[in-house]
Amino acid sequence: MAVKNTTQVLIGGKIITLSGYESEEYLQKVANYMNSKLTELSQIPGYSRQAQETRHTLLSLNIADDYFKAKRQAEMFEEDLEAKDREMYDLKHDLINGQVELERAKKEAEENARQVQTLRDKIAELEKELEELLN
Template sequence: MSKNKVEVVIGGLIYALQGEESEEHMQKVAKLINEKTHEVQSVYHKQRVNPGRMNMLVTLNIADECVKSKQELERYMAELEKCNRENLALKDKVKELSLELTESKQQLAATEQFKKKEHTNRGR
C-alpha cells in the first residue's frame, strides 16, 4: 500500500502525518484528539494543566473509550453468534416442517385417490 502524507492541526500545532490510512481517516483522528483535548480542558478549566499531563488525560480518555468499544463489540459479536445459531436451528426446523408438509400432502392425495376408487367401485 502507498503511504499517504497529510498535515493535521492538533492543539493548535501542525503535525505532518504519514500512514497507509486515507487523508480523511487521519483528519478524523486529529479531530477526535482535539475534541478530547477540549473535553479535558473544560473539566480542568480553572486549573493550569501542563501539556504532559493534558496529553496523558486525553490518552486515558481515548483508551477508556477504546476499551469500552471493544467490550461492546464483543457483546455484539456474541449476540450475533447466538442469532446465527438460532437462525440455523430455525432453518433446520423449516426443512423438517417442509418435509412433514410434503408427506402430509402425499398422504392426503393417496387418501383422496383411494376414496375416489372406492366411490367409483360402489357405483357399478
Template sequence: MTNKNRVIVKILGQEYTMVSDEPREYMQKVANYVDDKMVEIAEKNKKFSTAMVAVLTALNIGDEYFKLADDYHKIKGEHGKPVEELEKAKELLSLSSMKMEKMEKEYEGLLEEYEEMQENFRKMEASYMELREEVNRLSYECNIKDNKLKKAEKINEDLKNKLMQSEIKLVQTKKELQEFIEAFDE
C-alpha cells in the same frame, strides 16, 4: 494456474454445473440459497414461468443485498465515530504539549478518556461479533426448521391425496356392489 472446483447443483429441479475458485461447500451453499428462494417464489404462484421465478428471485436477492449493504455502511459509519473522537483527542494533545506546564492535568484526563474509548470500542466490537454469531446460528436453525416444515407439508399433502383416492375407490366399490345386488335380485 489454480485448480477450479466443479460442483453439480440442483436449482428448481434443474441441474447446473458450477465452476469456481471457491470451495465446493461454499458453491453448494450459494446454490441452496438460490434454490430455496426460487422454490419459495414458485410455490406462491404455480402459474409463474421459470424465467419469471428467476427474475423475481433475482429482484428479492438484490433487495436483500442492498439492505445488507446499507446496514454495512451504517455500521461502518458508526465504527468511524470513535476514530474521529480519537483524532480530536490527538489534536488536543498536540495543543496541550505546547502548554505542558499549565495543561498537564487536562492531558492526563484526555489520555484516560482515550483509553476508556478504546476499551468501549473493544467491548462493542466483541458484543457485535457475539450478536452476529447468534444471528447466523438462529438463521441456520430457522432454515433447518423451515425445510423440515416444508417436508412435513409435502407428506401431509401426499397423505391427503391418498385419502382422497381411497375415498373415490370406496365410492366406486359401493356403487359396483349396489349394481351387483340389484342385478342379483333381478
C-alpha cells in the same frame, strides 16, 4: 502494495505531520478526534492547572477508555450477530422440516383421496351388483 500518505494536521493548536497507509481523510479524522478529546478534557475544572505529563496521561486514559468501550460494543454486536445467525439457521432448519412434513402430508392426503375414490368405486360397483340381484 498500499501507498503511504503524508498530511499535516492541527492537534492542540500545533501543526503535526502524520504519515501512514490510511487515507488523508482518515488521518484528519484521527486529528479531529484528538482535538475533541482535548476540548472535552479542557472543560473539566482544574485540568489546565495539571502538569503537562498529567494532562497527557488523562488524555491517554480517556482515549483508552473510549477504545475499550468501543471494543466491548463491537464484541456485543459480534455476539448478537452470532446469536442471530444461529437463530436464522434454526429457523431455516425448521422451515425445511416443515416443507418436508408438508410434502409428506400432501402425499398422504393424495393417497387417502385415491383410497376413498377406490372405495367409492367399489361401493358403486357393489350397489350395482346388488341392484341387479334384486331385479
